[in-house]
Amino acid sequence: MKKRQLGSSNLLVSEVSLGCMSLGTDVKSAQRIIDEAVDLGINYFDTADLYDFGLNEEIVGQALKPKRQDIILATKVGNRWNDVEDGWRWDPSKAYIKDAVKESLHRLKTDYIDLYQLHGGTIEDNIDETIEAFEELKKEGLIREYGISSIRPNVIREFVKKSSIVSVMMQYSLLDRRPEESVLPLLNEYNISVVARGPVAKGLLTNRAQEKLATNEAGYLTYTKKDLEQLIPALQGVDSDLNHAALNYCLYHPVVASVVAGASSPAQLRENVQAVEKLPLSELHYEKLQSLTKANKYEAHR
Template sequence: MEKRKLGNSDLYVSELGLGCMSIGTDETKGKAIISAALEEGINYFDTADLYDQGINEKIVGKSLKFVREKVVIATKAGNRWNEDGKGWHWDPSKNYIKEAVKSSLHRLGTDYIDLYQLHGGTIEDPIDETIEAFEELKEEGLIRYYGISSIRPNVIREYVKKSSIVSVMMQYSLLDRRPEETVFPLLSEHNISVVTRGPLARGILSDKMLEKASVQGYLNYSYEELKDLLQIIQQKLLTRDRSMTELAIGFNLFTDPVASVIAGASSVEQVKENARAANASRLTEQEQEMLMALFTANKYEDHR
């Protein structure tokens, strides 16, 4: 599988990364999914301390222990579990981040984290303090690089201006093109990569299509609009020996400054299907233009 450089770091990540949140808590099953990803050439694995109260990090760490130097492990912090374990709250403070990283390192069974990400963020956060925490962790050698996971343009702008982030993880798909308006140009200008999540829009942009669509629709698309849209795609694009998954992932990979597409998988079969889509021949200019004409270039309404 092809690899791309992550921002101005020396990390090269596979064009398809494995979003580990959906591998579950069964260690045997989780290891099988991660092994399948490795076999497909995936070297980028994304987890978070929030997922299954740290169990996810443990499974990821055990599964990648024997290939540690060959993979890029990304995890996240900022969502702090309550003491009763029944929920969590947002805590981007320096003290918490520096405490959280040690717990993640222990669960992952590693001495360093390749990419440590802030798992959210608001413009009201103590951003300077948060950045200071990440910079100190770099100096201490506990993390190699850091980034943020955010869809808020105002937050992203602050980190671009004040920090040395190498990536921003954000939701992006044919059905959610909001980052194109303001975020992508800004990140391209500063050589900061985008890591996309949700490329299949909860499964709607897959071969199951309308089976996954809710009667409420998706974002600003009604169910009827989705139905009509997907019919057009079937007639105009899916006749070219491409799957819907190929179109969805290919659309992401066509777009600058995307470095990698993170797709979740709850089975070995899903990993293989996503890998086939990522390894398929690149979309042509004509295909990309047709997709961009069919799907709305929507915009962020909040947090601008």
């Protein structure tokens, strides 16, 4: 598995990373998937304190503990469960971040987090205070680097201007090309990497696309179901392996360090890795895929 540098950091992450939210709560099943990921050369694992009330961090931490020195462990902070755990509120305060990191470290069974990410963010936040919290955690050695998970261009610009983030996790795919308008060029200019989530668009850009489409009534973003019924066969006409097209489309842009793909089975994980390990897209291949899809743009949070 090829690795790419994460922004200006010395973290080298696998081109395919495992999004751990999809692991579920069955410990044995999760362990099998994580072990398979490591065997396939994946070294980057992404979780969050929000997932399964922290249980996801516990499962991931236990599974990766024997391999800790060989992997890049990423988690997120900012969404705070209420006392009865039936909802959460947004809390990017310095006090909460510095308290929450200790809980994550305990659940992950580690002394440090490689990449600590703000799990959202609004332009109304006290961004300076949030940045101060992350910078202090770096100095204390509790985290190696930090980033944000956001699809809001106005928030991303503030962090680019004020902080030393090394990455932005954002939704990006052939069906969601919004980052291409301004965000990808901006991050590329400042040597801040993108970690692309949702690269297969809820399974619509996989080799099970027709199965997913059959149960899809709402479409996807600005694509109606009718649009997708016409588009997916056209994309398959360019590349019969939709997994290959979808994952490599994201990786074609030099600012993208890794595509985060969830997996509910070792077989699904192998399919994603095999797709990326095939030949990368040629310029012509890339342009053909682009010509079939919409260059959609962010309408909010500009």
